[in-house]
Amino acid sequence: MNSAVEKRSSLSGHVDVWYCFTDDARLNSKLAQYEAMLSPAEQQQYQLLMHGSNDRDYLVSRALLRTVLSEYCNLAPEDIGFCVNAYGKPELSNSEELGLIQFNTAHTSGLTVCVVTRESDIGIDVESPAENRGILNMADDYFSASELQSLNSRADDQQLDYFYRYWTLKEAYIKARGEGLSIPLHDFSIVLDEQGAFSEFVGPEADRWDFSIVCKNLNFTAAIALGRKINSITYFHSIPLVKQLELSAEEAFNNFPVSGSGQRNRMIG
Template identity: 30%
Template sequence: MLPCASLADLPEASAPRAGHPSADIWWWPYRTQDDWNRIRQTLAVDEQTRADRFHFSKDATAFMAGRYLQRTVLSAYSAIPAPALIIATGTNGKPYLADQAGGENITFNLSNTDGLAVFIISRNCSAVGIDVETRSALLEPQTADLFCSPAELETLSTLQGPERQSLLLAYWTLKESFLKATGHGLTVAPHSLNVRLDPMTKAISVDSALAADGADWHHRLLHSASNHLIAISTRSDRADLMLRQHRLPDPH
C-alpha cells in the first residue's frame, strides 16, 4: 500500500489565511464543454501562442486549463489582476512572479494532465513542486531502468501487475515534483534520486545530493476522486506547515 491520502480530506483553503503557515493546493477537474474561447482570452499573448502550437486539441485544452488556474490563484493571493501578472521562468523553466508588489515571497508550481489541473502556492515555503498523472497511466517496464535507482528497481522486482505499476507511478511523480521544486527539472537524471516510502509511518523521503544541505523537505502523495495521483514536494523550516486544498469553481 502506498502512503497516499485523499486530496479531498485535506483542510479547505478557500482563501489565503494569515497567521498559520500553509501550502495550498488548488485543483480544477476541467471539462471539454467549458468555454475555452473565453478562457483563452484570459491568458497572456505568449500563453495563447503556445496553446495554438499544440497538435492535439486535448493537449491545448490541458495547457490552457493549467495557465487559467495559475493566473486565477496567483491573482487571489497577490491581489494583482490576472492580466497584469508577469510570470517569468528561471534557467530550467521554473516559474516565478517578476518583481511586483503583492507577489513577494510567493512560491508556486503547476501541473496538468488529461482532465485535471493542479497548482500549489505558499508564502511559507522556499520551494514547492507538484506533479499529477492519471492513475491508470501505464509506464512501460523498460522505462523503470531509465528513471529508477538501484534500490527502487530492487523493490519493483518483488512486485507484479497493478501493484508494480502503482509504485512505479509514485516514484515518477515524486521525482517530478521534487525536481520541479528544486528548479532543476530533467537536467538532473531521475535515476540519481532514490525515493523511500514507508507505508507504516506514511513517511516519504527523497535521497539526493540536491537535498543534502540540511533543508527541511516534505513530500506527500495524494489521490483524487478523478482517479489522478498527485505528488507534492515542499521545502520549509516550519514544522507546523499545513497542507490545504480547494477546488477552483468552474468559470461562468
C-alpha cells in the same frame, strides 16, 4: 485577497493545492474569458494547440493558474506577469513585491493542478496512470537502485500503483529544484513505507525536503515536494470564474464532474 486564503498561505510550511477537471461542462461558457486572460506568448502557444487534443487542457490550466494566483497577489488574472529561471521554471515576475509567492503547475489528460506556498521551493506532478504494464520498463532508466529493488519487491498487482507513486514524487522534486534535467534521476531516492506513503528522502540536503502524495485514486496520482517541512495542506476544487470549493484530503480529486468533451485517453502528463 480572500482573508482565509491569506491567513493560511502565510503559515510556515503550508501548501494550497488547487485543481480543476478540464472536461467539466461548466467550463464551456467561460472559455472565451479564459482566452482573454492569456498573455501574448500564451496566446501564441494556445493558437499552436488549437484544434488538437490538448488545446482545452492548456487553456483551462492557464486560467486556473491565473485566477488562483490572483487570490494571493491582489491583481486581476490578466495582469499577472511571469518569467522563467535559467532552466525554464516559471516564476512570478515580481515575486518579492508580492510576498515571495512560490507556485508550480502540472496537468494530465482531464486534470490540471497548481500548488501555492510562501518562500519555499515547491513542485507538483500529476499522472493519469496507464493500464499497460509496459510502462514499468521505464523504471530502469529513471529510478535509483533502491527504488527499483523496492518496486520489484511489490506484488505484481501493486507495481503499477507504486511506479506512479515513485514517478510523481521524483518529478515533483525535480520541478521544485527548478534545475531541469541537470539533476540525475538516479542520484536521489524516495523511500515509501509499507502503506505506500512517503517515508524518507535520500539525496542532496535531505533534511530540507519534504514530500506528500496528495492524490491517489483510480484516475490520478499526484505528489508534491516542498523545500521545508510540510505542516499543512488545504485542497480547493476550482472552476475558474465560476466557483471554488474547499475540500478535505479525503474528498479532494474524487468529485468528478459531468464530462463536457467526451472520454479522454489515459496518458502520462
